[in-house]
Amino acid sequence: MTLKGKHALITGGGTGIGLAIAQSFAAQGCLVTITGRRQEVLDSVAAETPGLYGLAMDVRDEADVVAGTAAAVAARGPVQICVANAGIAEGRALHKTDMGFWRDMMATNLDGAFLTIRESLASMRGTDWGRVIAVSSIAGLRGLKGASCYTASKHGLIGLVRALSEDYLGQPFTFNALCPAYVDTPIVTRNVTAIAARAKVSEDAARDMMLSANRHGRLIAPEEVAAAALWLVSPGSESVNGQAIEIAGGQM
Numbered sequence: 001m002t003l004k005g006k007h008a009l010i011t012g013g014g015t016g017i018g019l020a021i022a023q024s025f026a027a028q029g030c031l032v033t034i035t036g037r038r039q040e041v042l043d044s045v046a047a048e049t050p051g052l053y054g055l056a057m058d059v060r061d062e063a064d065v066v067a068g069t070a071a072a073v074a075a076r077g078p079v080q081i082c083v084a085n086a087g088i089a090e091g092r093a094l095h096k097t098d099m100g101f102w103r104d105m106m107a108t109n110l111d112g113a114f115l116t117i118r119e120s121l122a123s124m125r126g127t128d129w130g131r132v133i134a135v136s137s138i139a140g141l142r143g144l145k146g147a148s149c150y151t152a153s154k155h156g157l158i159g160l161v162r163a164l165s166e167d168y169l170g171q172p173f174t175f176n177a178l179c180p181a182y183v184d185t186p187i188v189t190r191n192v193t194a195i196a197a198r199a200k201v202s203e204d205a206a207r208d209m210m211l212s213a214n215r216h217g218r219l220i221a222p223e224e225v226a227a228a229a230l231w232l233v234s235p236g237s238e239s240v241n242g243q244a245i246e247i248a249g250g251q252m
Contacts, residue, residue, distance in 0.1 A: 004029030012086030016185035020222035026051035059112025069119035078123035084113035091147035109153035165242030181248035184219040215250025
């Protein structure tokens, strides 16, 4: 089995983990549709990597996901690899969490993944092979202090993946979640400032707090997460289904 010519749809594919996954898939001959809210960012990274195609799409908007996925399928064929990666990460104490904050987190991290996977399956189910990968977090496996809303969204994402793996058991499709700890991406950079302000510590101290949360004491490279995603779509991973795979430098 080769990935050459297969169509992969990756949300949040213009930066960070999503971009690293997109580039690794494209290097194997995939036709990769990367989505995000800023077309100019997508066009810029797509111009640097053959096989990448940018598509502005807001995963919070059902009509946008339906139309965007249909356009991608019309241009590059059925989606056979779906990576639901788009997400936001922000901590906030529960007593400071209003409904707007809660809904925006859920709309992006959970509703967006649901819509992306649902629309990708519409074409994938007509093929003889498919892979769905959701990018969750260690917060999908345990409670993350100070981030109850984020934690709930990532737990829900793993539940969705596990249920779908049961729905399609025995068919040529697998559903898995990747659960990285702190990854060296712009999200972590932004969170350093937020944690420093919330904890009333220096930014260096805030960064050290993140580093200490990773069992091996360093930030994870996006390429390490991409390598795990590539394994899940490669020969030999056919029996890996319904799993939440930790990428955290040690046991969580």
